Amino acid sequence: MTALIEADRLLDVLETETTLLAAATVGADPDRPVPGCPGLTAGETARHLGSVYRMALTWIRTGDRPTRWQRQPLDGEPLEHYLRDGLRALLGELESHPPDASCPTWHPENQTYGFWRRRMAHEATVHRIDVQGAVGEPITPVPEDVAVDGVDEVLTLWFTHRLAVLGVSGTRATTVAVRTAGHTWLAEVTTDRTTASPAPLLSAESAAATVTGPPQELYLWLWGRSAVFSSAVEREGDLDALTQLWALLRLATR
Known part of the structure; x- marks a missing residue:
């Protein structure tokens, strides 16, 4: 659960990604659909991110999971301003x-400010790509170190912790090795639990299946942006194991 990149770097990522997203909303049709996310629009995505920033800030300051915060821009307030104001605070x-x-955070084993630095940096990155894709802008590349850290976060936070909170596990025991840029994680599924952690290369050789790709493409594939970024992600081995991993990730990250 410890980030693979410096904590101050995560703050830079949060600011850069939100700035890119806010700029993409200017003059854009908010009803444009997000590629690969049926039912989600550019405007809804931008509002969601601004709302999440305010939710996180309220949680940090009150110490409890909030039930009330500003979820929408004020009447007449541009989305760009709503995002930038939420980011600054x-x-x-x-x-x-x-x-x-x-x-206070929503992970019992990581009750630190560092949790929010990492979580909000990746929230901004994924949704920035959603909005750029929706409005037809060129996709700004995700730096390799950010993408590798994002792969780790999806697997160790969402696949491991979030599914446990939801009480979701697999239908059969299996393992999938996930590889990118010299890093390997082993995702293990049983009928009782799901876990994923960094693994030595040799320990993952016996996995039932393997998912491999460049950092950005793999990062976004794990987040379900398969319609745009799946072509560079290679999947080999047990098809049932791969299908189960994909289905569990969709539940974890929805």
């Missing part, structure tokens, strides 16, 4: 505390 809070300082 959240960045100010995160920058004013060391990443290892105690802070």
